[in-house]
Amino acid sequence: SQQGEEDPQALSIQEGENATMNCSYKTSINNLQWYRQNSGRGLVHLILIRSNEREKHSGRLRVTLDTSKKSSSLLITASRAADTASYFCAAFKAAGNKLTFGGGTRVLVKP
Amino acid sequence: ETGVTQSPTHLIKTRGQQVTLRCSSQSGHNTVSWYQQALGQGPQFIFQYYREEENGRGNFPPRFSGLQFPNYSSELNVNALELDDSALYLCASSFSDRMGYETQYFGPGTRLLVL
Numbered sequence: 001s002q003q004g005e006e007d008p009q010a011l012s013i014q015e016g017e018n019a020t021m022n023c024s025y026k027t028s029i030n031n032l033q034w035y036r037q038n039s040g041r042g043l044v045h046l047i048l049i050r051s052n053e054r055e056k057h058s059g060r061l062r063v064t065l066d067t068s069k070k071s072s073s074l075l076i077t078a079s080r081a082a083d084t085a086s087y088f089c090a091a092f093k094a095a096g097n098k099l100t101f102g103g104g105t106r107v108l109v110k111p
Numbered sequence: 112e113t114g115v116t117q118s119p120t121h122l123i124k125t126r127g128q129q130v131t132l133r134c135s136s137q138s139g140h141n142t143v144s145w146y147q148q149a150l151g152q153g154p155q156f157i158f159q160y161y162r163e164e165e166n167g168r169g170n171f172p173p174r175f176s177g178l179q180f181p182n183y184s185s186e187l188n189v190n191a192l193e194l195d196d197s198a199l200y201l202c203a204s205s206f207s208d209r210m211g212y213e214t215q216y217f218g219p220g221t222r223l224l225v226l
Contacts, residue, residue, distance in 0.1 A: 033214075042113070042201060042217040043154070088153050097167045097207070099144070099215060101153035 006089060006102040014110050019076040021105040023089030024069075030094045032065055032072045037086045037104070046074075046087075079109045113137060115204050115218035123224045124192050132187045132221045136204030142166070143185040144215060145177060148199040160185055161207055197225045 007022045025032070031050045035043040049056045049065045049072065056063045062075040076083055086104045093100070114137035124130050136143050142161045146154035156169035160179035174190040183204070189196055199222050203215035 035217075042115075042219040043203075044113075045214055045216065048214060090153075097159060097161075098156055098169070100156060101146075103153045 006087075006105045008105060009103070010106045010108075012108045012110065013079055015079060015081055017079055017109075019079050019083070019107055019109070021074050021087055021107070023072045023074070023102055025072075025089075025091040025100075025102075026070065027091075027093065028067075029091045031092045032063075033090045033092060033099070034061075034063060034072075034074050035088045035090060035101075037088065038084075043088065076107075079107075081109050081111045083107060084109045113204075113216035113218065115202065115216050117200075117202055117218040117221050119221060120219070121222045121224075123226065125226050126192055126194060128192050128225075129188065129190045130192060130223060132189075132200050132202075132223070133184070134187070134202035134204075134218055135184045136202075137216050140204035140206050140216070141183050142205045142207040143179055143183065144203045144205070145185070145187045146201040146203065147171070147196075148201060148220070149195075150198070154201055157187070192225045194225050197223060199223075 005024050033048045034046045037043045047058045047063050049063050060077045065072045086106045088101050088104045090099045090101045116135045118133045144159040145157040148154040157171050158168040159166045163179045176188045179185045199220045201220045203217045205215045
């Protein structure tokens with residue numbers, strides 16, 4: 001079973017617009033991570049937010065975490081065609097050393 | 112590039128056969144995790160190896176087995192292949208200490224097709 005569930009499953013936007021995707025998870029976690037995957041290739045780690053953090057920024061990425069609602073969001077600002085990819089959240093639980101992925105959001109950025 | 116390599120890149124097998132997939136971890140990493148990613152889905156955790164011992168396992172049957180070698184490279188073996196085993200197999204390496212690990216670095220994957 002998947003710990004994280006992402007919403008929406010797919011997103012189509014114009015270049016320059018912002019893209020927001022959400023992730024919900026089921027149990028307590030140590031941290032939540034976001035990854036990008038291009039065309040069924042390997043995953044690229046984007047950003048990690050710890051359970052005691054509420055917001056984190058990295059370049060054009062902004063991640064929030066609400067542990068009371070067991071949810072996270074990823075915002076990509078000023079999107080580019082190169083941001084076209086699938087984005088996955090992954091919940092990390094130290095007990096079991098296990099990283100559990102959601103089903104992903106497929107983002108299409110049109111030039 | 113993460114420095115994690117996998118071989119082969121693509122593989123075609125028939126039902127009932129056995130397959131071995133290989134992963135070389137990033138320099139300095141001592142932990143390798145394997146994931147199965149079916150088309151259109153997120154990766155599913157198969158198992159993790161830390162210092163040559165299995166260190167956690169997902170909901171996969173015993174016909175999925177693995178090894179980690181002294182140089183921390185790893186193999187995933189799947190016996191008695193089934194059609195549903197067709198997927199992208201990803202390995203990820205990380206550095207673990209007594210606090211665990213956080214960031215994993217993924218290889219490009221091996222795409223397995225079972226006919």
